[in-house]
Amino acid sequence: MSTSTADLLEFYRQMLLIRKVEERLSQLFLEGTIPGTLHQSLGQEAVAVGVCRALRESDVITSTHRPHGHALAKGVSLPSFIAELLGKTSGCCKGRGGSMHVGDITKGMVPSIAIVGGGVPIATGMALAFKRRREDHVAVSFSGDGGVAEGIFHEAVNMGAIWDLPILYVIENNRYAASTHYSRNTKLEQLSGMAAAYGIPGVTIDGNDVLEVYETTRTAVERARAGAGPTMIEAMTYRLTGHNRRDPCNYMPEDERDQALEQEPVKRFKELLLRGGHAEASLLEEMQTKLETEIEAVVETALAAPDPDPEEAFRYVYAESPES
Amino acid sequence: MKKLAIVPALRDGLIEEMRRDKNVFCMGEDISIPGGWGGVFTVTLGLEEEFRDQLIDTPIAEAGSIGLGIGAALAGLRPVLDMQYSDFLFLAMDQIVNQAAKLRYMSGGTLSVPLLIRAPVGATGRGAQHAQNMERFFIGVPGLKVVCPATAYDAKGLLKAAIRDDNPVVMFEHKLLYGSKGISAATGEIDASSEIPDEDFIVPIGKGIVRRSGADVTIVATLLMMHLALAAAEELANRGIEAEVIDPRTLDPFDWPLVEQSVEKTSRAIIVEEGPKTGGWGAEVAAGLGERMMEYLTAPIQRVASPDIPVPFAPALENVYRPNVRQIIQAVESLIALG
DSSP states (O other): OOHHHHHHHHHHHHHHHEEEEEEHHHHHHHOOOSSOOOOOTTTHHHHHHHTTTSSSTSSSEEEOSHHHHHHHHHHEEEEEEHHHHHTTTSSTTTTOOOGGGGOBBGGGGGGOOOOOHHHHHHHOOOHHHHHHHTTOEEEEEEEEETTTGSSSHHHHHHHHHHOSSSSEEEEEEEETTTEEGGGGGOOOOOGGGGGGGGGGGGEEEEEEHHHHHHHHHHHHHHHHHHTTOOOOEEEOHHHHHHOOTTTTOSSSSSHHHHHHHHOOHHHHHHHHHHTSSOOHHHHHHHHHHHHHHHHHHHHHHHHHOOOGGGGGHHHHHHHTTTTT | EEOHHHHHHHHHHHHHHHOOOOTTEEEESSOOTSSSSSSSSSSTOOTTTTTGEEEEEOOHEEEHHHHHHHHHHHHHHHEEEEOOOGGGGGHHHHHIIIIIITHHTTTTTTTOOOEEEEESSSSSSSSSTSSSGGGTTTTTTTOEEEEEESSHHHHHHHHHHHHHOOEEEEEEEGGGSOOOOOOGOTTOOOOOEEEEEOOOOOOTOOEEEEOOOOEEEEEOOOHHHHHHHHHHHHHHHTTTOOOOOOOOOOOEEHHHHHHHHHHHHHHEEEEEEEEESTHHHHHHHHHHHHHHHHTTTTSOOOEEEEEESOOOSSSSHHHHOOOHHHHHHHHHHHHHTTT
């Protein structure tokens, strides 16, 4: 693959952005500044960035209750993302969504769907629309390893397959559906084995290797754009935090977690950049400092932004339909 | 003008809308299989030649199909989903209630879901799982609209309004009002045909209609029950009681002003509903009238509804389930007797 140094640094910058944002969100949550709950994506940055870097802005994704990485990688602006989590009118969903529903359709991300499996048919339906209109956009449905046990996942994949729709079914296997290891939920060694049941290609890849995720996605996207139909991609990764912020993860064996920390994608990619001579350590540190400064400024602005006017609660329930 | 039953009126409505806007398309099980039925109740029969590109036969996957419809709607198409039997909507509750109804709000008004789901209701000798009146489960879902046409004119007009609406709409159609022919014809059908204008028209969502004027009692009823209420009103007139029959046509958003005006005049209200009395839409209308119209009411609000049992199969038992003209007359007379 002919990826330039600038490209490689951009992969790194995006993964680091997600990592640093998640870390800052964690602090804000513990301080009690963020309402509700948080499902964080630390450790899964390579899947979000590798997939979304292979997409155009006009391509669309649906995400899950763990959408932060997907949102930032797909281009939802950092200020509108942070503001949304803080429940501000300046948020990407004007404070109606929050952590579990972030998204911005102008960047190609449907507000994320926090019912497990619920977004899979919606992404498939968007792919159906693209195909009907002969537009060359592609849809990507992100699911977790837990999502593939939902019936709706299978209904949607089947229809995507029989109609050769331009869609990728990305299964982000972070090993745990909440607290349940995926081996308890399937007889398959690899979840991508499900693809065979629908007559579409399925692959399992190292989801902590951002370049492998990117290359696999690119191939699948080309196939989809060419009208050859869906691909199922299982990206093996690991959730470095709890299911949510209150989860102590006592169900994760210690050696497994230690190993996961060794394999985590941001560290791995940083080592690759240094080892390959793509960047000096000082440059990467500078990048990190810059990101942290940027994030801090965005957080401060968002915190200072006004809360929504309570009267505004009644807006956006229905679309105005002049013709009816 | 031509006189049509509900099925051909719906078919004409689909034809006109699919011709007018290529983004309109129909999706469902068995809707356009060559040599097939054109949908279980034949609404899309014969459309496959002109609209081959606007009809999609789906596998048996109600949740998935509605989910695909939602996605297609988000991307700018206007899907019309055919549900065969409304009972199957339970399979798709997440997609309808959590997704279709909430995406506009969750997105801060940036998305819209112009989706129509057509779903046949009513007890028609098919036992407990192809018979329910599902309206009750879909009112009170902010973001969703619920319509229920009782005549062919309203069926076509509401269909067209719903297709043009930028919100998800569930349209309940009654199997005994369809006027279906052939294998889909149901016994005990009531004639719901209407004179249909040749020119384009819609019936606005959210607007009810006074089907019969009267000063003594207001009867609120939809679908099949509206026709039974009219029959009861005719009989009551013979006994010197003038009933006003109101067909809300849309259950959510509800046309409160129309019902309020009527009750102001009659001071008595009866709601007739096919479906278990407990938790029905009639309960919501009764509560709303209680809140709004207490000063005008001279008698308790009455509900005529099905008993709280699943829909039975045996005709003798199904007749116990389905409210009838006699019960409506008795309810009215009991109210009048109170003075």
